Amino acid sequence: MRTLGHRPAYRGDMPNVDTRPDDDAWVPMPEALAWQRDVVLAAGSPVAAQILQAVLDDAAQGGGLAGDLTMTVRFGSFPGLRVMAAVHRLALERQAARVAMCLPTLGGTAPVTPRDRAQFRSDVVSALSADLQVLRASLAHTPQTNDPGRAALLRCALSRLDPAMPVRLREIGASAGLNLRADALPGRTDLEAGPLPMIVDRLGCDLSPVDPATSEGRTLLSSYVWVDDVERFRRLGEALRVAERIPAPVVEMDAVDFCSRIASEEGVVKVLWHSAMWAYLPESTRAGIRREVKRIGSTATATAPFVHVAWEWDTDLPGPVPFGLVVTRWDGSDSDGQPRLLATGGSHGNDIRLM
Ligand SMILES: C[S@@+](CC[C@H](N)C(=O)[O-])C[C@H]1O[C@@H](n2cnc3c(N)ncnc32)[C@H](O)[C@@H]1O
Structure with missing residues (x-):
């Protein structure tokens, strides 16, 4: 075990760790979303990365989501996790059937070809645009990734x-x-x-x-699991069962x-x-x-x-x-x-x- 003292600077192989802004830095929302996209991609979550790419593209083109996604945010509030949770919630609550069909956590098949990915990104934007309150509520909520x-x-x-x-x-x-x-x-x-x-x-x-005993609580916790991470989804289900008895x-x-x-x-x-x-x-x-x-x-x-x-x-x-x-x-x-x-x-x- 090492005693902390003078520590060497971190030099990892995640693409953008060295460029991670300070938690307290205020950055344009698209910058924070792009950072999160690169992190989830490097961590092996390509479908989650497509969700973030979909909203980034829509915001850049001045689409229906732009008004909610272009302001300046505190970097350490992790808006990318909030956007991902909004999409996962819509799919969990059966309000985004086409999106759900592509989410591994829900038994769906990840889009792989460029055409399928473009269709998925379009479905993500449609689902979010159909009820902007879900996105807004998620953006206003500190992530509850209870892992x-x-x-x-x-x-x-x-x-x-x-x-x-x-x-x-x-x-x-x-x-x-x-x-x-x-x-x-x-x-x-x-x-x-x-x-x-x-x-x-x-x-x-x-x-x-x-x-964790309510269905709203369970949906909320489930929504923060990255949509590619089937193992985490299973682990959460197991922990919810433990919570019932302890x-x-x-x-x-x-x-x-x-x-x-x-x-x-x-x-x-x-x-x-x-x-x-x-x-x-x-x-x-x-x-x-x-x-x-x-x-x-x-x-x-x-x-x-x-x-x-x-x-x-x-x-x-x-x-x-x-x-x-x-x-x-x-x-x-x-x-x-x-x-x-x-x-x-x-x-x-x-x-x-x-x-
Ligand atoms: C990403 S979650 C992590 C949850 C849990 N610690 C885990 O590792 O699974 C961060 C949690 O910190 C809580 N939180 C943020 N600021 C807090 C504060 N000032 N006092 C108490 N909780 C806070 C949020 O509400 C949220 O539930």
């Missing part, structure tokens, strides 16, 4: 704790809280150092929590408020976990979370430890894909508060490499 593939990372960190000490698990930006059930979700034995400690309670927060409440609250209520506690390990949510936060919220994490850590002891586990994008990390699993522990020892990089990999828990 249970990330549970493998949390399990990796939990497996390095004392298995005899129970854990109280807390998550910020939890969405539907699926990963709060990490102990019941599939992990990867090659990433785990030993048995997991028992999780004695689980609690998350989100600005906009999703209820309760894990997610309260509607800002991450800083939530953290301000966390304290170290005698006889248990407090674990604060978050994944794929940092990019959405303004700097003031990030600073607030850092402050609260230090505060909790400052009261931790050997019998009341605190562990912060993060799986977040970090362009300074080495390796082919720039997400890092960073674990920071406080237990009253000399190494308190030193972040350690445990693994790197892709956002959705793919291509993981242990350090």
Whole structure:
């Protein structure tokens, strides 16, 4: 395991990682959509890339979508994910039959020939144009990509704790809280150092929590799966079934408020976990979370430890894909508060490499 300190600049093989604007940069929407198109294409999602190409072409030609897709946006709000979700939702809700026939997640056949692709792009624009409210609602909503593939990372960190000490698990930006059930979700034995400690309670927060027991919640979560990613779609279905039997409440609250209520506690390990949510936060919220994490850590002891586990994008990390699993522990020892990089990999828990 490496201690974070001076880190080499990331030089990966994704086409446009080096040109990724800062999360807080304001960029023309088409620029952000084109960036996302290149990312999904490089990640092996050609149909998702066609969806983004369809709306880019329409906006460039001043078509019916142009009015909703040409303004300036905060880069870290990821409008591309929002557009992809709008199209997936229309297909899931049977409002876009021709589009659905081409989506692998829905059992469709991906368009391959130039003619089929052109037809698909035209169908995507027609479906979005038929009810612009779906696109507008999706653009206004922070992506709720609650990916249970990330549970493998949390399990990796939990497996390095004392298995005899129970854990109280807390998550910020939890969405539907699926990963709060990490102990019941599939992990990867090659990433785990030993048995997991028992999780004695689980609690998350989100600005906009999703209820995984409702059909609206399930549709919303499903819509954020990239349309080529059949495996992720299957994984989500499995996690929704786990959520039916293991309760894990997610309260509607800002991450800083939530953290301000966390304290170290005698006889248990407090674990604060978050994944794929940092990019959405303004700097003031990030600073607030850092402050609260230090505060909790400052009261931790050997019998009341605190562990912060993060799986977040970090362009300074080495390796082919720039997400890092960073674990920071406080237990009253000399190494308190030193972040350690445990693994790197892709956002959705793919291509993981242990350090
Ligand atoms: C891309 S989702 C990731 C969900 C989950 N962490 C995962 O990895 O599967 C980002 C989540 O962060 C939440 N979020 C964004 N800003 C937040 C804030 N200030 N406080 C709490 N949650 C926030 C969003 O509502 C959204 O559910």
